[in-house]
Amino acid sequence: MKITLPNYQESILNVTNSFLRHYKAKHDYPSLPELDQVLDNHSFNHIIYVLLDGLGMNVIEEHLQPNDAIRQYLQRPITSVFPPTTVAATDAVLSGDPPIVNGHIGWVQYYQEEDVHAVVFQNKDFYTGDVFSEDLRHKYFSFETMYDKINKANPTIQTNEFFPSFREGGSETFAQQIERVLLTTHNTDQSFNYVYWIEPDLTQHVHGTSSKETKAVVQGLNQDFTSLINNVDDDTLVVLIADHGLVDVDIIPLFEYHDVTTHFIRKPAIEPRVTTFYIKEGHESAFEESFTTHFGSYFDLYKTSDFLEKQWFGEGEIHPNLMQCFGNYISVATSLSMFGLHEGKGYKAHHAGLSAEEMMVPLIIYYNQKKVK
Template sequence: MVKPNYDNSIMSITNSLLKYYGVKPHHATLPLADELLAKDYKNVVLLLMDGMGVNVLERSLPENAFLRKHIKTELSSVYPCTTTAATTSVLTGRTPAEHGWIGWSCYFKEVDKCIDLFSNLESGTESPASDENQPYKYMPYDNILSVIGDNVKTCAVWPYTEYFADTMEGICEHIKNLCGNDERKFIYAYHAQPDHDIHDFGVDSDCIKQMLLNYNNQLEALVNSLSDTLFLITADHGMKDITMKCVEDYPAINRALIRHICVEPRCCSFYVKEEYKTDFPQLFTNAFGNKFKLFSHKEFLESGLLGNGVPHSKTEDFIGDYVAAAVSDVALWYKDINGGYEDFKSAHAGLTKEELTVPLIVIQKQDIC
């Protein structure tokens, strides 16, 4: 079992950026990032590649590939090491405990529903959970772009902003154009790959190797076209090949639950019926042995896995009576409203090195060789 290191994490980059742009950081900064930022580049680009953990890069690219040559260090993701929690920590500089966006699906007692946080859909359905967006109603946050916006020009390149991009080609084009003028700026860019395809095809698939080789070449060409720019490239989490299990295939566990599993398939939050609370640990061990580390509600909150700081008022709500954190190659979820479930080949949010370890790739124009 591997634990997150919040003092040397993706969140630390953001705190260094806050400090550099004149805003008090929320947590410890990253010394390496502080040193790089002190060189005072005109453009600072933070590119977040979803799922591009160290193991993914090492399995997909040769050692002399542009991206691998520029790995300066390894960082920890946050926990759960999943896009919802990790990207929010990168955008805010705060721990999952503090911001509350801890996983894909969380239970909102206000509407008595499990909700997919990014979409506001009732989990397992295609229907909105309510007319109001519950996650943003109860867990709004200021991201780094708005917080530092008085001190530097900020731009976001991703599918939800003025600079729309959902391909590497689009991301590179926007970054090239934005960096081409004389204005000092901070650019945050996000790409949903390779995570999306790794879920479907696995870490070692040929299509992932080809995808990352293409990205490697595109980013090398982009950097070679620019000047006075610092690139910080990292990932929200890594990926691990897994076997998906369906809770309906484990009647002893399924009948003990008040509602379906929440948070993530590799960080399962269980809300248990009163009459099963005492026996649930044994029921779970009977089914899964040592494939997961099982925590009680109290144990999980006190474990430090969600990070320090003052917890958000919703964080405790989202932690059920028990939490199972994957420590092997198994994930557990439930059937959706149509009787299907995601048969992922690879996933994240477990307590393994593959899922928690991400690269910090640093590219300085002057350093390109």
């Protein structure tokens, strides 16, 4: 497995900062020169910012032809953030800040003050399924969104977001999202629009990256994207990225290794390919020995303090509530393996590790170059 680190000069985080720069809004991180050049040299009344969950460079290159629109307008690959997973990556995009600053690092975050393993986007406990009465994500890790920042600098810009049907009023299909965003741009003077769709992530989790099912979904997304760019007005810029890619994995049933789990003070958190462990006082050496014996060929294990010094979560002041989410140790996959953290959760492919397949995502830029000045 080729190790690929996040590049916070050339990442999805920097795409958002280019848009914030364009609107003269507050931004604390570098913008992306290729996108800056387009924004500086042309006049757009509308921007459509599309994020397709799990559309890594690997599935683009495997399932699409060079003349397909997604590949045709590919500017170049860029990196995700760390970990390359939906919670960390999409909230880096929505905030313009890296995970270390906005506090969103993974699917499951342990809140010590509540003593719960929160599924961040679902507001329930990962291990028990209990739904929380209070929105813990908002309580501990609310942030100023890119819409907030744009509206502060440019109150006349209409900002919109288009989500799937897991949100009230959301779309059932990517094609429906496209219809809605086109209707908006055709009927407003100036707008900034964020479109998030859940595929091809869901299909890859179930069927793998190279499956016929994934191929069909990726080709369908390309058809919908083609429809989008064929129907935008000449004053519209379309930028498409992904939050992460996926890689086919083997599952290691962590809780069957009792000489490892006996050292746990509580169950692990974050992600199956980047995991934080909470170890009983005085058991650290025994845990390290057992972990290395069983998993040393598949994962690197770090003391949390040493891991944070690497700044893989990004640079900046750590969110004041984030340290409560970390245990004594953090492991990172250096192979095509993941920990099985939940019974009944089988996956053909996953993400959040450091492979190129997980880390490298597209920067796709489209506008009518013949007519836009």
